[in-house]
Amino acid sequence: MSDTKEYMPWSPDLGVGLQEIDEQHKILINLINRLFNEAILKQSDRATIDSILNELVQYTIIHFSVEESLFRIFDYPDGDSHHQQHEKLKNEVIKIQNKFRNGATVDLELMQFLRKWLTQHIMIDDKKYTPFFLEKGFKSTWSKQRSWVGKIWDSIYLK
Ligand SMILES: [Fe+2]
Structure with missing residues (x-):
């Protein structure tokens, strides 16, 4: 993953202030960077590009599910509209x-x-839930290093 050109660099502006979520967003950002690297810079074969697109679709679904689980756990009032937004974004990437x-x-x-x-x-929808989750007891420092979803993901794809 380290040979990736930074088409979409991580910046603190993209942080929602919850480390677990930020780590998951970094995985999505990394997939976009890998796609740019393979499709635009290297003009790699279609199978390589297809596998990155597939990872992007699969990880998007997983990440949205994690967020939606948190909405249910904390009874987040904007959960339904955020869920609608996820459905739209998921359909676009599919x-x-x-x-x-x-x-x-x-x-x-x-x-x-x-x-x-x-x-x-991230900037418009995700940042809205941070104060609510913190208020409900979610700790901003949970997942200090690598997201647990990220670890599972790496164990599947980086074997
Ligand atoms: Fe979201």
């Missing part, structure tokens, strides 16, 4: 994957879309 499998290419325009797709969701 559509991209399907188009690619039907012959489309991953170009710069698509990369810009994905960068915006993730940035706006």
Whole structure:
């Protein structure tokens, strides 16, 4: 993963203030960077690009499920509208994957879309839940190093 060009660098602005969530967002950011690296810079074969897109779809679904579990646990009042937002974003990334499998290419325009797709969701929707979760007892320092979901993910994909 370390050979990745930083198309979408992590910045403190993207932090929601909860380490577990930030670590999961970093995995999504890393996937976007890997996609840029393979599809745009290296122009790698379609199988390589397909596997990154597949990881992006799968991890997006897992990450959204984790957030939605937290909404249920804490009875987050905006949970329903946030869930709707997740459904929209999930469908968009699945559509991209399907188009690619039907012959489309991953170009710069698509990369810009994905960068915006993730940035706006983190900055606009995700940051809203932080004060509520902290109020309910979620600790900002939980998951100091590597997200537990990240560890499971690495154990599957980085074997
Ligand atoms: Fe979210």
